[in-house]
Amino acid sequence: MAEGIFAFVPAIAALPFVSFLLALVAGKYLPKRGAIAGIAAMTGSLLISILALLSVSGIIGEPGISQEVLYQWTVGQGTFDLHFGILVDQLSALMLVIVSLISLLVHVFSLGYMNDEGETGLPRYYAELGFFSGSMLAFVMADNLLMAFMFFELVGLASYLLIGFWFRGPSPPSAAKKAFLVTRFGDYFFLIGVIAVFATFGTAGFAGSEGFPHLAEQALNGEYSVNTFFGLGEQAWFTVVGLLVLGGVMGKSAQFPFHTWLPDAMEGPTPVSALIHAATMVAAGVYLVARMYGFYAVSPTALAVIAFVGGFTALFAATMGLVKEEIKQVLAYSTISQYGYIMLALGTGGYIAGVFHLTTHAIFKALLFLGAGSVIIAMHHNEDMWDMGGLKDEMPVTYYAFLSGSLALAGILPFSGFWSKDEVLFEALIHGLGSPLLLGAWAMGLLAVFFTGFYTFRMVLLTFHGEPRSDTARDPHGVRWNVKGPLAVLGVLAAVAGAINLVPIEKLTGANIDFLHDFLDAESANAAFVGFHHYEELLKTQAGIEPSYIGGEIPTLLLSAALSLGLALAGAGLAFALYRGPDPERHTEKLGSVRDVLYNNYYQDEYQVWLAQDVGVGIARVADRFDQGVVDGTVNFVSSISLFSGDRLRRIQTGIVSNYAALVTLGLVLLLVAFGVTGGWF
Amino acid sequence: MPVPVEYYLVLSAAVFCTGLFGILTRRNALFFLMSVELMLNAANINLVAFSFMHGNLTGQVFSLFTMALAAAEVAVGIGIILVLYRNFEDVDVTKATTLRW
Numbered sequence: 001m002a003e004g005i006f007a008f009v010p011a012i013a014a015l016p017f018v019s020f021l022l023a024l025v026a027g028k029y030l031p032k033r034g035a036i037a038g039i040a041a042m043t044g045s046l047l048i049s050i051l052a053l054l055s056v057s058g059i060i061g062e063p064g065i066s067q068e069v070l071y072q073w074t075v076g077q078g079t080f081d082l083h084f085g086i087l088v089d090q091l092s093a094l095m096l097v098i099v100s101l102i103s104l105l106v107h108v109f110s111l112g113y114m115n116d117e118g119e120t121g122l123p124r125y126y127a128e129l130g131f132f133s134g135s136m137l138a139f140v141m142a143d144n145l146l147m148a149f150m151f152f153e154l155v156g157l158a159s160y161l162l163i164g165f166w167f168r169g170p171s172p173p174s175a176a177k178k179a180f181l182v183t184r185f186g187d188y189f190f191l192i193g194v195i196a197v198f199a200t201f202g203t204a205g206f207a208g209s210e211g212f213p214h215l216a217e218q219a220l221n222g223e224y225s226v227n228t229f230f231g232l233g234e235q236a237w238f239t240v241v242g243l244l245v246l247g248g249v250m251g252k253s254a255q256f257p258f259h260t261w262l263p264d265a266m267e268g269p270t271p272v273s274a275l276i277h278a279a280t281m282v283a284a285g286v287y288l289v290a291r292m293y294g295f296y297a298v299s300p301t302a303l304a305v306i307a308f309v310g311g312f313t314a315l316f317a318a319t320m321g322l323v324k325e326e327i328k329q330v331l332a333y334s335t336i337s338q339y340g341y342i343m344l345a346l347g348t349g350g351y352i353a354g355v356f357h358l359t360t361h362a363i364f365k366a367l368l369f370l371g372a373g374s375v376i377i378a379m380h381h382n383e384d385m386w387d388m389g390g391l392k393d394e395m396p397v398t399y400y401a402f403l404s405g406s407l408a409l410a411g412i413l414p415f416s417g418f419w420s421k422d423e424v425l426f427e428a429l430i431h432g433l434g435s436p437l438l439l440g441a442w443a444m445g446l447l448a449v450f451f452t453g454f455y456t457f458r459m460v461l462l463t464f465h466g467e468p469r470s471d472t473a474r475d476p477h478g479v480r481w482n483v484k485g486p487l488a489v490l491g492v493l494a495a496v497a498g499a500i501n502l503v504p505i506e507k508l509t510g511a512n513i514d515f516l517h518d519f520l521d522a523e524s525a526n527a528a529f530v531g532f533h534h535y536e537e538l539l540k541t542q543a544g545i546e547p548s549y550i551g552g553e554i555p556t557l558l559l560s561a562a563l564s565l566g567l568a569l570a571g572a573g574l575a576f577a578l579y580r581g582p583d584p585e586r587h588t589e590k591l592g593s594v595r596d597v598l599y600n601n602y603y604q605d606e607y608q609v610w611l612a613q614d615v616g617v618g619i620a621r622v623a624d625r626f627d628q629g630v631v632d633g634t635v636n637f638v639s640s641i642s643l644f645s646g647d648r649l650r651r652i653q654t655g656i657v658s659n660y661a662a663l664v665t666l667g668l669v670l671l672l673v674a675f676g677v678t679g680g681w682f
Numbered sequence: 683m684p685v686p687v688e689y690y691l692v693l694s695a696a697v698f699c700t701g702l703f704g705i706l707t708r709r710n711a712l713f714f715l716m717s718v719e720l721m722l723n724a725a726n727i728n729l730v731a732f733s734f735m736h737g738n739l740t741g742q743v744f745s746l747f748t749m750a751l752a753a754a755e756v757a758v759g760i761g762i763i764l765v766l767y768r769n770f771e772d773v774d775v776t777k778a779t780t781l782r783w
Contacts, residue, residue, distance in 0.1 A: 655779025657714070661705045 005051045006066035009088050009141060012048050012096055015041040016134030020127050027123020034126035035111050041130060042104035045137060049096040056093045057519055064524045065089040067143055067207055080202045087143035087207050090525050091355065095140045095287055098359060102279035102366045103133040105486035109370050110271045112483035113377060125165060132158035136280040140287065145204035149194050152284055156183050159281045163268040175264035182261040186251020193244030200226050200241060206291055207528040213294030214529045220298055220542060242295060242302035253285025253339045256313040260604050263332040270376055273328060274369030277335040278362045286342045286358060293351055294529055297538035304437050307347025311441030314340030318451035323588040323598045326383040327372045330459045334409060335365060337448055341424050344445045348438050349545045350427025351535050352517050356501050357420035363497050364408035364417055367490035371402035374483045375463060378476035385459065390468040394476050397484045399464050401491030408494045410456040411449060411568045419498030426560040430547040449564050453571025461579040504557055690731035698724035711763045711773040715756060722752050
């Protein structure tokens, strides 16, 4: 049994589920249509999460992690067991705090965005929000891959419900279906991966000496034997399994080519977008990679794929964000791009950099979406940035909070995004110097910094600066405390959250201020094989990824920081040069056909629709013909034989009693004769 | 000097065959019923004959039960014949073929 605060950890996920049930059953009678129940539940979750974080880090009591089986639903006879279990280690405690914090703020913000705007269906909204948060929190605290998979799917279901919240219009249901189907396509590979993990290791636990990452490491060292399939060696088979699980990650985290669902998901209410992008749905993918990092760290091929997909997605999505005209669309592409960075960091061995960027991104992206939500309220639900302008003076709280988030997103010193993005690129550089593939991923990530700076400040300038370009922008709708409060909290956090891991400063001055690094590298984590030090060992011995420097560590650090900051400033400066002034021009129109390609997302949707419709329907037609012809044909042929023979045989049933009597008599006589012959009567 | 059991058996076989012949050739349901009675009583004769031969009364008690059963059977049979007549205006068993396919 877990001790102290760890005994209450299951409540972190249980509380939102309770609020889900409450809002579902009695939402109509609750204050604010269930919002208060949700806020209370999330406050409880946040408090327990913070206590768990403090407890893990040793600020309260002894530092240590907790792993326990909560409910075992299948007991294997001579094979593995299936159970729900809870793992509270450094990574999951941090993520629990992030998720419950963002979810709480989103609940509060929803009071302004949904209740004050007089939306209908609010009990359903708050029920789904609670369900979403609860599923994500349970996913985060899962101690095995199967439980993680189950809640991963529930997260997908919840996002489907929320994206399609306004189901009466034509596009939200379609966007919801698209999000569901695209992520499901990736999850299909994940499911096979889960089965493969069970078949290979006989366990799916994440941590400890019985966890599958550690077993994989032992198998590669020849200390443990596992089942491999298709005649593959252990290393190759682990790569295959890792890539299968990665399918689910790429679907959820919207990595190329599964990114197409995410911009469409903007059809959902804006607070939901904030939740999806910052803390729940999309974060689930990269969190899973971090969760089973020990497993990926033994496979250099899987790491290279993660890094390259991440770097490519970072650049690819950033270019699409350049030309979008709706504020939420720009943010959607920035999310895809930023998750690309996190994947890049994880793939190049920068585990801490990845987690750090996941943390800061959760804060500033939630902030930007809530800021955009505030702007959308003010603009009477018009999202076109060309109709905005000049909102700076009308809504200062939103403006300064949004600016803080934008500076963080663009990666400008000293906002949180700078520290994390700089560390991502630094880790990618030093680990990539020995490998052209990783270096290529780093180069794409670096180039994306410039585009990020540009589209971020294009968005800020078009929305808040210049002269108002429409009547609603001249006289915007005011927002209340429930909108401003979350914005203020997140605005401050986005500015200062980088302080949890000031690695460059530490390296320059020697002051011990890399708290996140120390936290994730704690002894208790390494003892359970989920610590950074352990991962670094694995990367070195198994994947052959080692840092190397250009002229020493400090010059490389400075070079990397200067490059990323310089590019970010250049991008922001270019945007400033092009879009400042009272009435900015539509510069992207001048790009001509390039703009068309970017605006249409490189025609990714078109080819995927073609794949789904033309190719998919073609395959379905062939399969249908096979089904109808061969499968059904066989069954029908067999049944037609019995039908035919039955039709003939029933003719002996004449309905005339005398015939039956004759048959009975004849049969009896024949039987007697037969007995007589065999019995030797004659 | 009692009559040997073979005589009874021959009598019984003759009665049985008469009944069987009636069932196979007649079309009137009432003749059916009578023929069935004949066959049943042929069996009774056998029971009594063997009981007599073995000096054991069980067979005779059985034949009493059989007679009671036969009476019940006739009651049911006549009921069926009445219904048959009501539905087909006839007691010809070859007419009532509507329950087949």
